[in-house]
Amino acid sequence: MNRLFLIAVLFISTSCFAQKSLRDSLFSGKLKADSALVASSKIVKDSSNKTDVDQLTKTSTDTIAKLNDPAKTELRYSDNNKTWKKFTDEYTKIITLEMTTTKKIKKGGYTVTLEYEIGTDGVVSTKNIICDPKSEALISLINERMMANAPQLAPQIVNGVPRKSSKRQILVFVKEKN
Numbered sequence: 001m002n003r004l005f006l007i008a009v010l011f012i013s014t015s016c017f018a019q020k021s022l023r024d025s026l027f028s029g030k031l032k033a034d035s036a037l038v039a040s041s042k043i044v045k046d047s048s049n050k051t052d053v054d055q056l057t058k059t060s061t062d063t064i065a066k067l068n069d070p071a072k073t074e075l076r077y078s079d080n081n082k083t084w085k086k087f088t089d090e091y092t093k094i095i096t097l098e099m100t101t102t103k104k105i106k107k108g109g110y111t112v113t114l115e116y117e118i119g120t121d122g123v124v125s126t127k128n129i130i131c132d133p134k135s136e137a138l139i140s141l142i143n144e145r146m147m148a149n150a151p152q153l154a155p156q157i158v159n160g161v162p163r164k165s166s167k168r169q170i171l172v173f174v175k176e177k178n
Contacts (some may be wrong), residue, residue: 007170070095080118080153084169091146092171095138104137107175112142114169116150120162124150127166138173 033112099105126147129139155162 002142007109043101083151083153084151087151088169088171091149092173095141096173096175098141099173100177102137102141105135105141105175108133110135110138110171110173110175112138112171114142114147114171116147116155116169118155118165118167120155120164122152122155124153127148 071096111132113130113132114126115130117125117127119125124147126143129142129147131139156165157163
């Protein structure tokens with residue numbers, strides 16, 4: 001029993017040492033992992049003869065499909081962060097100016113949490129507007145002025161498919177005069 005245990009410990013320690021030295025050799029740059037690249041390139045060379053005929057038929061069907069489907073065009077979107085930042089900066093100034101002219105909003109600072117959703121088509125829709133301290137006039141002002149003119153943003157792409165995404169934006173408004 002002791003001999004069997006001793007042999008097992010000896011085998012395990014030898015394999016652990018071998019793995020450690022292999023790891024050290026890989027990370028120090030002594031070994032290079034190009035053997036897999038050679039094997040894959042041989043496979044690609046063998047199968048390239050078969051795909052030559054397939055590529056010709058594929059390209060001809062692709063061009064026909066493009067001609068028959070003009071509605072499917074690739075949309076170009078600008079950077080969401082820059083577009084949204086420019087939009088919020090512009091409309092924060094407009095809403096601050098309109099706050100000073102209205103008497104429905106009291107003097108003080110307001111923190112607004114704007115919850116919005118970017119649809120699969122890039123359209124921005126308002127989910128919720130939370131104002132602290134509570135001001136219905138400010139919420140309606142943001143809904144009418146700001147969110148009615150929201151820009152179209154790029155939808156979130158997951159595995160090549162556009163998805164809805166929910167976002168939050170915190171805005172701070174200060175009304176100094178009443």
